[in-house]
Every structure is written in C-alpha cells, then in structure tokens.
Amino acid sequence: xxxxxxxxxxxxxxxxxxxxxxxxxxxxxxxxxxxxxxxxxxxxxxxxxxxxxxxxxxxxxxxxx
Amino acid sequence: xxxxxxxxxxxxxxxxxxxxxxxxxxxxxxxxxxxxxxxxxxxxxxxxxxxxxxxxxxxxxxxxxxxxxxxxxxxxxxxxxxxxxxxxxxxxxxxxxxxxxxxxxxxxxxxxxxxxxxxxxxxxxxxxxxxxxxxxxxxxxxxxxxxxxxxxxxxxxxxxxxxxxxxxxxxxxxxxxxxxxxxxxxxxxxxxxxxxxxxxxxxxxxxxxxxxxxxxxxxxxxxxxxxxxxxxxxxxxxxxxxxxxxxxxxxxxxxxxxxxxxxxxxxxxxxxxxxxxxxxxxxxxxxxxxxxxxxxxxxxxxxxxxxxxxxxxxxxxxxxxxxxxxxxxxxxxxxxxxxxxxxxxxxxxxxxxxxxxxxxxxxxxxxxxxxxxxxxxxxxxxxxxxxxxxxxxxxxxxxxxxx
Numbered sequence: 001x002x003x004x005x006x007x008x009x010x011x012x013x014x015x016x017x018x019x020x021x022x023x024x025x026x027x028x029x030x031x032x033x034x035x036x037x038x039x040x041x042x043x044x045x046x047x048x049x050x051x052x053x054x055x056x057x058x059x060x061x062x063x064x065x
Numbered sequence: 066x067x068x069x070x071x072x073x074x075x076x077x078x079x080x081x082x083x084x085x086x087x088x089x090x091x092x093x094x095x096x097x098x099x100x101x102x103x104x105x106x107x108x109x110x111x112x113x114x115x116x117x118x119x120x121x122x123x124x125x126x127x128x129x130x131x132x133x134x135x136x137x138x139x140x141x142x143x144x145x146x147x148x149x150x151x152x153x154x155x156x157x158x159x160x161x162x163x164x165x166x167x168x169x170x171x172x173x174x175x176x177x178x179x180x181x182x183x184x185x186x187x188x189x190x191x192x193x194x195x196x197x198x199x200x201x202x203x204x205x206x207x208x209x210x211x212x213x214x215x216x217x218x219x220x221x222x223x224x225x226x227x228x229x230x231x232x233x234x235x236x237x238x239x240x241x242x243x244x245x246x247x248x249x250x251x252x253x254x255x256x257x258x259x260x261x262x263x264x265x266x267x268x269x270x271x272x273x274x275x276x277x278x279x280x281x282x283x284x285x286x287x288x289x290x291x292x293x294x295x296x297x298x299x300x301x302x303x304x305x306x307x308x309x310x311x312x313x314x315x316x317x318x319x320x321x322x323x324x325x326x327x328x329x330x331x332x333x334x335x336x337x338x339x340x341x342x343x344x345x346x347x348x349x350x351x352x353x354x355x356x357x358x359x360x361x362x363x364x365x366x367x368x369x370x371x372x373x374x375x376x377x378x379x380x381x382x383x384x385x386x387x388x389x390x391x392x393x394x395x396x397x398x399x400x401x402x403x404x405x406x407x408x409x410x411x412x413x414x415x416x417x418x419x420x421x422x423x424x425x426x427x428x429x430x431x432x433x434x435x436x437x438x439x440x441x442x443x444x445x446x447x448x449x450x451x452x453x454x455x456x457x458x459x460x461x462x463x464x465x466x467x468x
Contacts, residue, residue: 013417013418017171017421026167026172031166
C-alpha cells in the first residue's frame with residue numbers, strides 16, 4: 001500500500017495527522033499535509049486507510065499493491 | 066421551488082440521543098428534498114451520505130449569496146441565519162483564513178495540548194468528586210462541572226481570551242444562537258464583536274503566543290482583513306470552540322450511561338478503546354438540528370435534483386451519519402466500525418478547523434471520567450433530560466450523574 005498526497009488540494013484540516021500520526025504530519029508554516037511514511041508498515045495500514053477516506057479535500061489517495 | 070408539503074425544521078427528536086425519525090423517511094424520498102427553514106423560507110435539505118459529501122466538496126456552493134437581500138433565511142439567530150461573506154471574494158477570503166489558522170490547530174499542536182487538557186480536567190474532576198462527597202445524595206451535573214468549563218478553558222488559552230470573562234461570553238454565545246433570537250441575538254452579536262475588537266487592541270499592543278495575536282499579525286500584512294472580520298472570526302472560534310465540544314461531551318456521556326453494558330465495556334479498558342469510541346460518539350451525536358448552510362452560486366444538478374442559483378441548501382450531517390446505505394444498523398452504537406468515515410466535522414474546504422482540538426479533548430477526557438468513576442450512572446431517565454431544540458448548536462441543559 002502506498003499513500004499519495006497532493007499538497008495543492010490540501011486544506012490543512014490535519015485529520016490525517018490525527019488519525020494516522022505515524023504516517024502523516026502537517027507543515028508547521030501552512031498546516032498542509034506531510035507524508036512521513038509513503039509506504040505505511042502493516043501495523044499502520046488500517047489507520048492510513050481511514051485517514052485517506054476521511055480526507056476532506058480529496059488530497060490523499062491510496063495505491064494498493 | 067414550491068413549498069407544498071415540505072416539512073419544517075427543526076425536526077422533533079424523541080430524546081437527546083435519537084435522530085429525528087423523519088430523516089429515515091426523507092432519505093427514502095431522495096438525497097435532496099424540499100424543506101422549510103425555522104424562519105419559514107424554502108430550502109433544500111441534503112439527506113444522503115453521498116450527496117452530503119458531494120455538496121460539501123462542490124465549490125459551486127458557498128456561504129455567501131449572489132443577492133443577499135433576496136436569500137432564504139434559515140432562522141432569526143445571529144449565526145448560520147443567512148448569507149455571510151462577500152460573494153466575489155469568498156473563496157480567496159476563506160483560503161486566507163484557513164492558511165492563517167491551520168498551523169495553530171494542527172494535529173501536532175493539538176497533541177501537545179493533551180497535557181494541559183489533562184491538568185484542567187483533573188482539577189474539574191477533583192471538584193466534582195468533592196461536591197459529591199459533601200452531599201452524596203445530591204446528583205452532580207456533569208454539564209456544569211466538566212463538559213462546559215473544560216472546552217471553555219481550553220479555547221480561552223488557545224485564543225488568548227481571559228477566562229474571567231467566561232460568564233459574559235457564555236451569555237453572548239447562548240443569545241447569538243437562539244433560532245428566534247431576533248433583535249436580542251443581533252445585539253448579542255454586536256456586543257461579542259465589540260468585545261473581540263477590544264481584545265484585539267490589547268493583543269496589538271502586547272502580542273502573546275495565542276491565536277488572536279496571530280490574527281492581529283496577519284492583519285498587518287493584509288489590510289483588507291478588517292477589524293470587523295477579525296472580531297467576527299474570533300467570536301466564531303470562541304463560540305464553536307466550546308459549544309460543540311461541550312455538547313459532544315454531554316451526549317457522549319449519555320450514550321455510554323444509557324446502556325450499562327456499554328459503560329462497563331468502555332470502563333474496562335478506556336485507553337485502549339477511546340479512539341474508536343470517540344469516532345462512534347461523533348457519528349451518532351448531533352450538535353445542531355438543521356444542518357450546515359450553503360447557497361448555490363450557480364445552477365447545480367445534485368443526484369438528479371436541479372438546484373437553482375441562489376437557493377439555500379442545508380447539508381444534514383445528522384442524516385448522512387445515519388445513512389443505512391453506508392452504515393449497517395446506523396442507529397446502533399458500535400465502536401468497532403472499521404472504517405468509520407462519518408462526516409461529523411463536515412467535509413470539503415469548510416471542514417471544521419477545530420476537528421483535532423475536539424478529538425484531543427474527547428480522547429483525553431472520556432478515559433479520565435470512567436477511570437475515576439467506573440460506576441457512574443445517570444440520575445434521571447434520558448427522556449426527562451430536556452433537548453435544546455431552539456439552539457443552533459443543539460445540546461442539553463444538564464447531565465445529572467451520580468456514583
């Protein structure tokens with residue numbers, strides 16, 4: 001599983017960084033998404049999936065492999 | 066649009082935790098249906114989960130109106146009552162506002178706040194315990210003792226609002242949000258705005274590490290962000306920062322206490338269960354009965370329904386979160402739902418900026434309540450706890466508990 005983020009679409013709500021804190025964080029200056037682990041380890045996959053589904057702006061997508 | 070047979074908001078609910086039964090019928094009728102607002106004007110109500118997410122994401126819907134004086138009114142409160150913002154510049158204004166505020170409400174900053182939330186909650190729970198010890202036969206009101214003061218204290222610290230002023234702004238917060246408030250609601254909004262202007266003046270002279278000082282700083286570089294804009298935004302954050310979280314704490318507690326097996330299951334391992342429990346509490350509880358307001362900025366087709374430019378659209382989070390096509394047994398509390406993609410904080414560009422603040426407070430406080438009082442019970446049956454039907458943010462007036 002791979003996580004992709006489009007910073008231009010991101011509205012900086014940070015729900016991903018709360019729901020999957022080991023996979024995502026936020027830029028300190030503008031709050032937009034920063035991907036910490038583009039390929040989340042198995043233990044974080046479920047949280048990462050929830051975060052992508054919740055993403056309010058559609059900035060996050062998931063490529064399952 | 067015609068108004069024949071369209072039901073009028075707000076809808077009756079049997080108790081503080083149940084959804085209005087009419088939503089089930091309206092979802093069956095269609096994803097977008099006609100309703101009458103509390104003010105008596107026609108509007109569209111978006112009922113299905115998919116349509117709710119679609120409308121929230123569609124930039125052709127906004128908070129402003131192409132001809133504000135002709136817009137359908139929602140209520141006679143002073144917030145969410147009608148159009149707001151400038152039709153020409155809304156999107157740019159909103160983007161600037163988000164960029165300005167997003168870092169202050171980011172997940173890392175909210176997580177760092179966790180320790181402070183714990184300290185505040187500990188003091189409030191200590192006081193609650195002392196109150197009960199002094200008069201064990203008397204129930205304690207969890208709303209007054211914890212659910213209200215906790216989010217107020219936290220948002221005051223974040224924004225840089227003096228907590229000593231709480232009675233004044235609690236009164237203003239209540240009055241601006243009464244559906245039939247009318248002139249009194251407008252007066253309260255004007256007073257709220259004036260209070261925030263004075264506070265901004267204080268921060269201008271003596272900036273502190275808080276959100277109102279940040280806004281004053283932004284204003285230096287963006288003169289079209291007026292004193293009035295700043296004051297309204299600050300008042301909005303203060304209002305939203307405590308009313309909604311207080312309601313969630315009350316309703317979440319009610320949800321756990323109305324089924325003692327549910328309470329015991331949570332109390333057996335609060336830390337292990339709280340994240341999932343909070344998401345399910347967010348899905349099932351409601352902080353307002355009429356939905357979030359948008360106006361169509363052009364003609365839009367939503368799932369086959371034609372919405373004309375200027376029409377008012379009420380987006381029902383409450384209905385979406387109980388949509389049976391998305392959530393199995395939608396009225397059941399089930400903390401094991403995976404994934405639980407509710408829309409309690411909205412969706413799209415206007416999604417709640419305080420979502421992570423709310424999550425931090427709820428995730429911290431629920432375990433503290435049930436570790437301290439694992440045998441907590443309701444001192445009154447649910448159907449005797451009055452629901453605030455006349456308020457923008459909904460909620461209850463009391464949560465009487467004992468142990």
